[in-house]
Amino acid sequence: MGVGKHLNLWGKEKKILLEVLLNTGRTVDQGVSLEKGKTSSEYFDKVAVAFLHPEDARELGVKEGETVRVSTEFGSVVVRCRLGNTERGSVFIPMGPWANALTSPLTEGTGMPSLKGLKARVEAVPGEKPTGLEELLRAWRGGSGPA
Amino acid sequence: MVLHRGVVCPFCGCLCDDLEVEVEGGRIVSTRNACPVSRSKFLSHAEDRARPMVDGREVGLEEAIEEAARILREADFPLIYGLSSTESDAQRMAVRLAELTGASLDNTSSTCHGPTVLAAQECGAVKCTLGEVKNRADLVIFWGCNPAEAHIRHPVRYSITPTGMYRQGKKDRFVVHVDVRETRTSKMVNQFIRVQMGKDYELLSALRAALRGYRVKEAAGVPWEVIEGLAERMKGCRFGIIFFGMGLTMSRGKNLNVDAALRLVRDLNEYTKFLIMPMRGHFNVSGANEVLTWLTGYPFAVNFSRGYPVYNPGEFSAVDLLCRGECDAALILASDPAAHFPAAAVRHLASIPTVVIDPKVSLTSKLARVVIPSAIAGIECDGTAYRMDGVPLRLKKLVDSPYLPDREILERIIERVGG
Numbered sequence: 001m002g003v004g005k006h007l008n009l010w011g012k013e014k015k016i017l018l019e020v021l022l023n024t025g026r027t028v029d030q031g032v033s034l035e036k037g038k039t040s041s042e043y044f045d046k047v048a049v050a051f052l053h054p055e056d057a058r059e060l061g062v063k064e065g066e067t068v069r070v071s072t073e074f075g076s077v078v079v080r081c082r083l084g085n086t087e088r089g090s091v092f093i094p095m096g097p098w099a100n101a102l103t104s105p106l107t108e109g110t111g112m113p114s115l116k117g118l119k120a121r122v123e124a125v126p127g128e129k130p131t132g133l134e135e136l137l138r139a140w141r142g143g144s145g146p147a
Numbered sequence: 148m149v150l151h152r153g154v155v156c157p158f159c160g161c162l163c164d165d166l167e168v169e170v171e172g173g174r175i176v177s178t179r180n181a182c183p184v185s186r187s188k189f190l191s192h193a194e195d196r197a198r199p200m201v202d203g204r205e206v207g208l209e210e211a212i213e214e215a216a217r218i219l220r221e222a223d224f225p226l227i228y229g230l231s232s233t234e235s236d237a238q239r240m241a242v243r244l245a246e247l248t249g250a251s252l253d254n255t256s257s258t259c260h261g262p263t264v265l266a267a268q269e270c271g272a273v274k275c276t277l278g279e280v281k282n283r284a285d286l287v288i289f290w291g292c293n294p295a296e297a298h299i300r301h302p303v304r305y306s307i308t309p310t311g312m313y314r315q316g317k318k319d320r321f322v323v324h325v326d327v328r329e330t331r332t333s334k335m336v337n338q339f340i341r342v343q344m345g346k347d348y349e350l351l352s353a354l355r356a357a358l359r360g361y362r363v364k365e366a367a368g369v370p371w372e373v374i375e376g377l378a379e380r381m382k383g384c385r386f387g388i389i390f391f392g393m394g395l396t397m398s399r400g401k402n403l404n405v406d407a408a409l410r411l412v413r414d415l416n417e418y419t420k421f422l423i424m425p426m427r428g429h430f431n432v433s434g435a436n437e438v439l440t441w442l443t444g445y446p447f448a449v450n451f452s453r454g455y456p457v458y459n460p461g462e463f464s465a466v467d468l469l470c471r472g473e474c475d476a477a478l479i480l481a482s483d484p485a486a487h488f489p490a491a492a493v494r495h496l497a498s499i500p501t502v503v504i505d506p507k508v509s510l511t512s513k514l515a516r517v518v519i520p521s522a523i524a525g526i527e528c529d530g531t532a533y534r535m536d537g538v539p540l541r542l543k544k545l546v547d548s549p550y551l552p553d554r555e556i557l558e559r560i561i562e563r564v565g566g
Binding site (some may be wrong): 092 | 158165184187188194195253257258261262265296297299312327328329330343344345347393394396397398399401402427447448460461464465467468470483485486487488489490491492493495497498502507508509510513514
């Protein structure tokens with residue numbers, strides 16, 4: 001995706017945008033915490049995260065634990081940045097409601113939505129709170145929200 | 148204290164059947180041989196349990212079942228979805244209910260290995276059991292999957308380190324991992340090959356070309372020497388297997404990626420014994436495909452509105468039905484689409500009367516009109532589940548539960564719907 005070639009200045013504040021490919025999937029932490037309950041804080045801590053390559057995170061100016069906004073043409077969420085677990089030019093979000101606020105519902109006649117390899121943008125949003133579960137639920141119920 | 152031996156784990160498609168579970172005073176106090184996810188499932192089974200609810204109000208079980216039946220009776224085009232994290236008798240009851248209500252019936256394979264089913268229907272699949280892999284495989288390829296995090300004991304029980312009849316541990320196997328990123332699995336293998344995201348079809352096609360003596364410069368970011376080397380290794384092994392996951396089924400190409408993998412394996416059988424197996428996720432998603440196939444003729448995305456089963460993925464698959472806003476009610480059994488479907492599908496699910504049957508509070512239950520709690524199959528009730536290789540295994544009941552098994556809840560709904 002040409003990481004580094006797409007650094008832009010964005011809006012009033014200096015915000016840097018990274019264009020990447022979105023990957024989603026299972027992690028051990030996701031599996032363990034979902035058995036504790038999907039409304040548990042442990043699930044939120046393990047699943048409302050985006051893994052970035054350390055070099056991409058450095059270019060974006062974010063550190064482990066800081067918040068980033070990840071957006072696709074289908075939605076946008078704010079999650080905490082984690083380092084590693086992915087290649088340069090991609091972002092990995094564990095399967096769950098935050099990942100699926102971004103994924104494509106188009107199945108191309110197969111029944112399978114497109115959950116891997118979507119074009120996504122990652123933006124540093126220091127100080128912003130991660131999108132809460134209640135916020136996602138509100139959006140699904142028809143209220144305003146990120147998804 | 149009671150020690151249960153030979154317990155089958157009801158989490159992933161490995162269905163590890165060597166667990167030991169200690170029960171004391173009706174509670175599970177410890178597990179042995181369980182992976183971290185399995186241990187969490189057993190030890191946390193009593194946490195975060197669902198309560199019978201109608202419109203956000205806690206009610207008695209009978210009232211919830213009655214309301215569920217009313218919703219399904221009055222619906223013109225209901226959807227019954229899920230089925231994969233329960234046992235096969237409940238799946239059988241779900242088929243009966245779908246037939247009675249003229250529903251569309253889909254299971255979670257439509258969002259995991261549905262594309263695999265479609266590809267296998269096109270060109271067939273050369274299959275085997277996990278026991279054969281353990282005893283005979285000398286070349287194991289993990290493609291677009293991450294067993295170290297998703298099927299945690301697969302490598303130690305079947306594919307990398309176990310001692311089989313003709314294979315003495317890891318030294319007798321060459322293990323390759325093909326994926327878009329290095330993961331914990333990559334650290335367990337002899338060779339990691341990075342494929343560019345969305346380019347699996349190209350790499351599989353290049354391997355097929357290499358087998359036939361053609362040459363390309365590179366494919367999917369993989370140099371020709373690596374492609375040729377892998378093709379030669381595949382031809383030269385005595386018993387090879389490809390285990391593949393969502394890296395093929397969820398990325399660009401979907402069923403066509405799997406089709407290319409199945410055809411590669413078919414080609415390889417001109418030279419040696421080579422097999423392929425999908426890494427199934429939910430512990431009984433294979434069973435959902437089996438039960439639907441032996442009852443309706445089709446493995447998923449089946450519609451009964453004409454009074455007989457009609458199969459059409461893309462039309463009767465859950466995500467498509469929801470995104471087009473076609474279904475006017477839904478019953479979700481043993482799965483959580485609100486957590487795992489794209490938002491557009493979840494929004495329609497939230498807008499229609501939805502019934503959730505689930506042991507635990509799920510995100511779908513937060514959006515549902517009716518919630519019916521159930522016993523956890525394999526912990527609180529017995530049943531049958533199908534392993535990822537299609538071998539059925541018996542799940543045990545380890546502790547008593549105040550909740551009914553899914554199959555009994557469905558039977559009661561069926562009685563009220565008029566079955």
